[in-house]
Amino acid sequence: MHVFGPFERYPLATERAYNVPEAPLEAHERMKLRVGLERTVLIQASGYGDDNRAMLAALARLGARGRAVAVLPLGFPRREMQSMHDAGVRGLRLNLVTLASRYSGDRAQLVGDYARMLAPLGWHLQVFADAAALQSLEPVLRRRGVDIVIDHMGLPDAAAGIEQPGFQTVLRLLAAKHVWVKLAGADRVTGSTGRLRDAIPFIQALAAAAPERLVWGSDWPHIGFHSRQQVHGHAVLPFRELDAGDLLDVLIEAVPDSATRRAILAANPARLYGFDH
DSSP, rough: OBBBBTTTTOOOOOSSOOOOOOHHHHHHHHHHHHTTTTOOOEOOOOGGGGGGGGHHHHHHHHHEEEEEEEEETTTOOHHHHHHHHTTEEEEEESSSSGGGGGSSSHHHHHHHHHHHGGGTTTTTEEEEEOHHHHHHHHHHHHSSSSEEEGGGOOOGGGGTTTTHHHHHHHHHHHHTTTEEEEEEEEEGGTTOOOOGGHHHHHHHHHHHHGGGGGGOOOOOOOOOOOOOOOOOSSSOOOOOOOOOHHHHHHHHOOOOOOOHHHIIIIIIIHHHTTTOO
16 A cells, blocks of 8 residues: 655655645554454555655554555665665565656666665565566566566556456566566556456466465555646545455455465465565
8 A cells, every 4th residue: 555644744756647635544544444454565656756754654653564665766775775674664666657757768777776776685676567568578577686576467458358468478477486466456457447347357367377476455545547647736636436345355256265365465465575574
């Protein structure tokens, strides 16, 4: 999930693709209680750029129940990374979708450079990329250096089915023992229509390929669809109203085996995010 605010202490970055309301940790905790979730993995939202302060403040409040994935520039000081690791950060997010012009150079080299930066701490690299980018990055993502987490199931398009080249790239990558996939964004598979059950065939294919390297995410607070370009003006983009129980129902239907679901919801993230240590 993401956290936003309080904005008087943690304003959004100047370079951002949206204006959103505040989304405090307290509201997320209420949602978790309602659906029976305990742990939280905080993901640095693109709206904050590489200013991780709001996320780290929420992480400190969660204590042992929380872990986080940060956004950092290349060359970030190792001692500061170690401090973040001690606080519960276990990975770095590379967002090649929102404000993609931030990374206009050689993306394969970028992935390699980040992998070398993360390896000493055992962090993973979470890659948020569309189908075309994943296809072009497949060779470098196959190289074992750090664990790779493919965000939002690789953003498949429901209309193109599981045979679409981008999703087949995700399945090939998942065959590598260091690649994971995050089962988040079921509402994004059909774009603005948000038909959650359209995600089921994709979840089923991923679960058949490597259920031991899948993790589920609520993607709370469900940022609205936007242009992914620099925002102009001050109009606030409302969060989309999605029920976490409905998202969990999609997982239950796609993965009927309770042991596999428990692995996706608890055991796998415990390994990936280091909840046991």
